[in-house]
Amino acid sequence: MTAPFAARLGAPVRFLANQPYILLALTMFFWASNMVVGRGVAGQIPPIFLAQARWLLAGLIILPFGWHHIRRDFKALRQRWKAVLILAILGITVYNTLLYVGLRSTTAVNANVLSSMFPLTIAALGFLLYRDRLTLAQFLGIAAACVGAAVILSGGQLQRLLEFRFTPGDLWVIGAQICYAGYTVVLRERPAVHPIAFLTATINIGAVLLIPFTLAEAAVSDIPVSLDGTTLLTVAYLALFPSIGAYICFNRGVGLVGSNRASPFFHLMPVFGSLMAVGFLGETIGLHHAIGWLLIVGGIAAAQMGRRDGAVRFNKAGTD
Numbered sequence: 001m002t003a004p005f006a007a008r009l010g011a012p013v014r015f016l017a018n019q020p021y022i023l024l025a026l027t028m029f030f031w032a033s034n035m036v037v038g039r040g041v042a043g044q045i046p047p048i049f050l051a052q053a054r055w056l057l058a059g060l061i062i063l064p065f066g067w068h069h070i071r072r073d074f075k076a077l078r079q080r081w082k083a084v085l086i087l088a089i090l091g092i093t094v095y096n097t098l099l100y101v102g103l104r105s106t107t108a109v110n111a112n113v114l115s116s117m118f119p120l121t122i123a124a125l126g127f128l129l130y131r132d133r134l135t136l137a138q139f140l141g142i143a144a145a146c147v148g149a150a151v152i153l154s155g156g157q158l159q160r161l162l163e164f165r166f167t168p169g170d171l172w173v174i175g176a177q178i179c180y181a182g183y184t185v186v187l188r189e190r191p192a193v194h195p196i197a198f199l200t201a202t203i204n205i206g207a208v209l210l211i212p213f214t215l216a217e218a219a220v221s222d223i224p225v226s227l228d229g230t231t232l233l234t235v236a237y238l239a240l241f242p243s244i245g246a247y248i249c250f251n252r253g254v255g256l257v258g259s260n261r262a263s264p265f266f267h268l269m270p271v272f273g274s275l276m277a278v279g280f281l282g283e284t285i286g287l288h289h290a291i292g293w294l295l296i297v298g299g300i301a302a303a304q305m306g307r308r309d310g311a312v313r314f315n316k317a318g319t320d
Contacts, residue, residue, distance in 0.1 A: 021300075023253035024265040027246045032272035034096075034242035035111060038103045041234050047100035048210070048217040049225055050235070055092055055207040057239035059200070066200025073193035077201055080191035084201055087190060091183035091247070092206020095176050097213065102172030114173045116149035116270060119263035121181035126259055129185055138260050141302035145267040148295025152270050156288030184259050187251065199247055264300045271296055 016022065041050070070077070077084055103111060119142045126132035134142070154160040190198055218225070225231075254262045271293055278285055 017252055018256070020253040020256035020262070021265075023249040023256075024262055025268060027250040027253065028265055028268035029272045030242045030246035030249075032269045032276060034238060034246075035099075035103070035115070035269070035273060036276050037234060037238060037242075038100050039111070041230065042100075042104045043223070044226075045231055045234065046217055046221045046223045046225060047104060048097055048214050049221075050100050050238075051097040052207065052210045052214040053231075053235045054096070054238040054243055055203055055210060057235055058243040059204040059207045061239060062196070062200050062203060062244055066196045069194040069197035070200055073191070073197040076191045076193045077197065080189070083186070083189040083191065084198070085205065087183055087186060088202040088205040089209065090179045090186070092202055093209045095180040095183065097210065098172045098176035098179065102169040102176060104169060106167045106169030106173055111173055114170060114177055116146065116267055118177060118181060118266035119145065121177055122184050122259050122263040122266075125178075125181050125185045130188075132185075132260060134260060135305070137302050137305035141264050141299040141305075143299070144302060145264045145296045145299030148292040148297075148299060149267045149270050150292075151288050151295065152274055152292035154288075156286070156291070184254060184262070187254050187259070190251075195248060195252060199244070199251065203243070203247075264296075267296045267299065 038050070123132070123134055123138075123142065150161060250262075253265075274285070274289055
């Protein structure tokens with residue numbers, strides 16, 4: 001790669017690295033697809049094996065790019081090893097494992113309803129752990145986005161929400177949600193290292209910690225592991241986009257605006273999920289979708305008027 005070409009390539013990357021709203025929207029698109037793919041293969045691939053394969057491949061892909069940064073930032077990573085370990089456990093080892101287990105026995109509607117409660121969970125944990133307080137704009141923004149998500153998920157019919165019933169898998173999904181809300185709030189404790197160094201460390205640590213659980217699942221699972229085309233394509237997609245791509249975007253986005261201002265973006269998951277349902281399942285878009293989308297976008301915009309709790313802005317060296 002020539003120097004001029006590298007310079008041209010670096011300019012848009014640096015621009016994107018300082019656009020938190022684009023980064024967070026991309027994150028939610030990738031994670032909405034994670035829900036769709038996870039549900040689609042729920043009966044074909046053991047859930048813990050899927051999480052293990054996803055993160056193991058992601059770790060192998062990112063390691064060549066992150067090794068230089070790991071070596072350079074090793075001292076800082078070692079000094080903050082407790083924070084790195086906690087974030088690896090919450091965001092890598094536990095979150096998607098619980099989610100994939102839950103998707104075996106919960107419904108699509110329930111999973112989307114529960115994912116829409118992320119902002120409230122983040123706000124609660126932020127207050128409990130760091131005494132973060134929502135501004136009026138943030139509160140109103142989260143409330144509007146919650147209503148928008150409810151409109152989409154209920155099809156504009158209040159009775160559907162009133163008839164909401166928990167399934168056994170919902171408890172797993174709730175546990176996953178709490179873990180990732182914790183990851184989002186505690187992300188402010190990450191060491192001041194290159195983003196790729198941090199991501200390489202957490203992905204590989206989290207993947208290693210999953211190994212004993214994968215072995216335990218293999219001993220009792222009633223779903224055989226088949227390395228066919230579906231499995232390989234699924235793992236490859238999850239490793240590249242909902243894993244590496246989404247986590248780079250999410251970590252950077254939260255670092256720029258803080259957890260409370262980032263949390264309403266989770267309501268974009270049912271928006272993207274409904275669009276994917278149109279594209280892949282042949283479903284149609286109704287007036288309730290448009291109303292819900294407007295409420296969600298308006299809520300996100302309102303929440304950005306609040307202060308940046310726990311925000312960390314990296315200097316140029318942090319994105320090189």
